[in-house]
Amino acid sequence: MSTQTLPPIPQTATTTYRECVREAIRDALARDDRVFLMGEDVGHYGGCYAVTKGLLAEFGPDRIRDTPLSESTFTGAGIGAALNGMRPIVEIMTVNFSLLAMDQIVNGAATLLHMSGGQFTVPLVIRMATGAGRQLAAQHSHSLEGWYAHVPGLRILAPATLTDARGMLWPALEDPDPVLIFEHVMLYNATGPTPDADTVKAVDITHAARRREGTDVALITYGGMLGRTLEAAEALEKDGISAEVIDLRVLRPLDEDTVLSAVRRTRRAVVVDEGWRSGSLSAEISARIMDQAFWDLDAPVARVCSAEVPMPYAKHLEQAALPSVEAIVQAARGTLGKGAP
Amino acid sequence: MTAEVSKPAPGGGKVHLTHGHLMALLRDMLRVRRFEDRCAELYTQEKIRGFLHLYNGEEAVTVGVCAALEPRDAVVATYREHAQALVRGTSMRAVMAEMFGKASGCSGGRGGSMHLFDREHRLYGGNAIVGGGLPVAVGLALADAMRGRDAVTACFFGDGAAAEGEFHESLNLAALWRLPVLFLCENNLYAMGTALRFSHASPDLAARAHSYGLPAESVDGMDVVAVEAAARRAVTAIRAGAGPYFLECRTYRFRAHSMFDAQLYREKAEVEEWTHRDPLPRLIDWMRTAGHLHDDDLKALEDAVATELEDAVAFAEAAEWEPVETLTRFVTSAEDRP
Numbered sequence A: 001m002s003t004q005t006l007p008p009i010p011q012t013a014t015t016t017y018r019e020c021v022r023e024a025i026r027d028a029l030a031r032d033d034r035v036f037l038m039g040e041d042v043g044h045y046g047g048c049y050a051v052t053k054g055l056l057a058e059f060g061p062d063r064i065r066d067t068p069l070s071e072s073t074f075t076g077a078g079i080g081a082a083l084n085g086m087r088p089i090v091e092i093m094t095v096n097f098s099l100l101a102m103d104q105i106v107n108g109a110a111t112l113l114h115m116s117g118g119q120f121t122v123p124l125v126i127r128m129a130t131g132a133g134r135q136l137a138a139q140h141s142h143s144l145e146g147w148y149a150h151v152p153g154l155r156i157l158a159p160a161t162l163t164d165a166r167g168m169l170w171p172a173l174e175d176p177d178p179v180l181i182f183e184h185v186m187l188y189n190a191t192g193p194t195p196d197a198d199t200v201k202a203v204d205i206t207h208a209a210r211r212r213e214g215t216d217v218a219l220i221t222y223g224g225m226l227g228r229t230l231e232a233a234e235a236l237e238k239d240g241i242s243a244e245v246i247d248l249r250v251l252r253p254l255d256e257d258t259v260l261s262a263v264r265r266t267r268r269a270v271v272v273d274e275g276w277r278s279g280s281l282s283a284e285i286s287a288r289i290m291d292q293a294f295w296d297l298d299a300p301v302a303r304v305c306s307a308e309v310p311m312p313y314a315k316h317l318e319q320a321a322l323p324s325v326e327a328i329v330q331a332a333r334g335t336l337g338k339g340a341p
Numbered sequence B: 001m002t003a004e005v006s007k008p009a010p011g012g013g014k015v016h017l018t019h020g021h022l023m024a025l026l027r028d029m030l031r032v033r034r035f036e037d038r039c040a041e042l043y044t045q046e047k048i049r050g051f052l053h054l055y056n057g058e059e060a061v062t063v064g065v066c067a068a069l070e071p072r073d074a075v076v077a078t079y080r081e082h083a084q085a086l087v088r089g090t091s092m093r094a095v096m097a098e099m100f101g102k103a104s105g106c107s108g109g110r111g112g113s114m115h116l117f118d119r120e121h122r123l124y125g126g127n128a129i130v131g132g133g134l135p136v137a138v139g140l141a142l143a144d145a146m147r148g149r150d151a152v153t154a155c156f157f158g159d160g161a162a163a164e165g166e167f168h169e170s171l172n173l174a175a176l177w178r179l180p181v182l183f184l185c186e187n188n189l190y191a192m193g194t195a196l197r198f199s200h201a202s203p204d205l206a207a208r209a210h211s212y213g214l215p216a217e218s219v220d221g222m223d224v225v226a227v228e229a230a231a232r233r234a235v236t237a238i239r240a241g242a243g244p245y246f247l248e249c250r251t252y253r254f255r256a257h258s259m260f261d262a263q264l265y266r267e268k269a270e271v272e273e274w275t276h277r278d279p280l281p282r283l284i285d286w287m288r289t290a291g292h293l294h295d296d297d298l299k300a301l302e303d304a305v306a307t308e309l310e311d312a313v314a315f316a317e318a319a320e321w322e323p324v325e326t327l328t329r330f331v332t333s334a335e336d337r338p
C-alpha cells in the first residue's frame, strides 16, 4: 500500500450526497440563528454517517449538540424548542432508532397544532438515515418512512438526488409544521456535480419529479430505489420499452397530479418501494391510481417491494431481499404482457 | 400550616403571608375544587364526555407552585390539568367550553379535558401520554436558555410517570445542559390503580432526581403555603442559573382516577384518613385562626366562585359547536394540505 500513489484529486466541481446534506445544514445554521442541530454523535464524532463532520468546530457546542442516548427525549426537546421559537434540526441515527421516539413524533409533533386548536405550530425538522445495503442486518436497515407517511400533520421527504439533499432542508425549516427527512444510507457516497445556487434555490418540498421521460410504462419510486429504477429503465430501453421514471420526493402529502398524469400518459404503472409490500406506501399509491385512473390503465398496477423478512445480514440475502433491477424490469414487462426477455 | 413555612425560605424564596396573598391562594383553591365538582356533575349529565381526570385533593400543588411562577414562565401538564389552566389564567369559560367540546374552548373543541392549551398563558398542554410532557418541557427550557430569556418551565407529572424512560432521560438531559426546568412530581401514591409500592422498587423519588445531579426535595403537597415556599426556593435557584430542580409534592387524589373506576385498589379508610388532610379546610382553618378569614369573607369568595362557575357553564352550554366542515383544520398550517 505504501508504495501506491493516491489518485489525483479531481479538479472538476464534484461533490457527494453527504457533503450536500452537510452544506445544507451549514447554510441553514449560517442563515438563521434559531437553527441548531442535536442528536447522538453529531458533534465530537462528526455524525454516525459523517454528515456533520466539522460542524462542531465551526458552530460551537451551543448549536451542534451531542445528546445522550435518549431518542425520545431529544426528539421531544426538539418539539419543545420548536414550540418556543427555535428551528431545531434533530438527527436520529437511523429510522430503526426513531421508533424509540415515535411517540414524540406521532403523538406529539404531529398532533399539537390540531389538539391546540391551531395555537401551536411545531417547526421541527427531523433527519434520519433509512434503508438497506450496508449489511447492517435487521435493526439498522429498514425502510419505515412509509409508516410516518401514514400520519396526518407530518411532511415526509425523501431526497434521492444531490440537488434535493442540498436543497430540501431550508424549505423544510421554513415549513411551520414538522418535517421528516429520510436520507438513504446508500446515497451518502453518491457523487455528482455540485448543484449550483439557482438550482438549489428552486428545490421545492411539494412536488414529485419526472426523472426520465417515457411512453410505455411509469415507474414510480423514491429515495434509495431511484438509482435502480433508472437502471431498469435503461435496460427496458434496450428492449424497446420506453419507461418514464417518477421520483416521489415527497411521501406525504403525495403529489398525486404528477403520478396520475404519468400513469394516464403511459397507461401502465410499476411502484418500486424498498419498504415491505403489506400495508405499505406502495399499496397506497397503487390504490390511488386505481381510484382515480382505473379507466386509463391497460394493466393492473405492479409493485416491486422488499421481501417480507427482517433485513438479513449476509450480502447475498440482503440483496435478494431488496427490489432488484431485474425484478423492476420483469414487473414492467409484465404490465406490457411480456414475459422474461 | 407548619411554622416552618412562615419564615424566609432559604435561597430567597420567601412567601409573604399577607391577607391579600392568602385570599388569592384560597380563591384559586376554591375555583379549582368547585370547578372539578361541577365537572363531575356535568359528566353524569353527559355534557362532558371522554376521559375526565379530576384534581380534588391535589389543588394545593398547582396553586402553590403557580404562586411562585411569573407570567413569562411556561407550564407543561398532564391530562389532569384543569387546575393548571385555571390558575395560570385561562378563563373558566374557555376551559369549560373545551370540556363541552365547543368551538370557543381553549383548544377549539379539539382537545377536550385532557388537552387544554393556551398560547397566551404559555400552557403547552395537556399531554395524555404518561411522561410525554417531560421532553417537551426540556426543549422549551432549552430554547429559553439559548435565547437568554429569563423563564422557567414548570413541568407537572405523576408518580407513575417517574417509572417511564422519558423521566430518566429528561432529568439527565436537563441536568446535563443545566436547563431552567422545574420538575414537579404530583405524587398522589397511585398510577391509576397501581400503588407506588407496586411500581417503584424504591419509593424515594427525590433520591432518584438527586442521582441525576438535580437538587431535589419533597414537600407536603396538602399544604399550599409549604408548596409555594418550596416552589419559590426552586424557582429562585433555577433563575440564579443552578439548572433544573425537582420537587416532589406528596398529595392524594380524593376522587377516582377518571370517571370510571371502582377504586378496588385502595381502602376506604385510607381515603378517609387523607380527607382529614384536605388542603382546602386546612387553609381555611389556618387563615381563620390567624385572623385572616372571617365568615363573610369566605361567603363572598364562595359566591364569587359560584358566579364565575355558573357563568362558565352557561357560556359553554350556549357556545357554538365547531362546524363539521372544519374537521380537517389544523392538521397542517396550510389549510388545504392533507
Ligand SMILES: Cc1ncc(C[n+]2csc(CCOP(=O)(O)OP(=O)(O)O)c2C)c(N)n1
Pocket (backbone or CB within 6 Å): B080, B128, B129, B130, B131, B157, B158, B159, B160, B161, B162, B186, B188, B190, B191, B192, B257
Ligand atoms: C404512555 C402511557 N401509558 C399508559 C397510559 C394509561 N394511563 C393513563 S393515566 C395512567 C396513570 C398515570 O399515573 P401518574 O403518573 O401517577 O398520574 P396520576 O394519574 O396519578 O395523576 C396510566 C397508566 C397512558 N396514558 N400513557
Ligand SMILES: [Mg+2]
Pocket (backbone or CB within 6 Å): B158, B159, B160, B186, B187, B188, B189, B190, B191, B192
Ligand atoms: Mg399518581
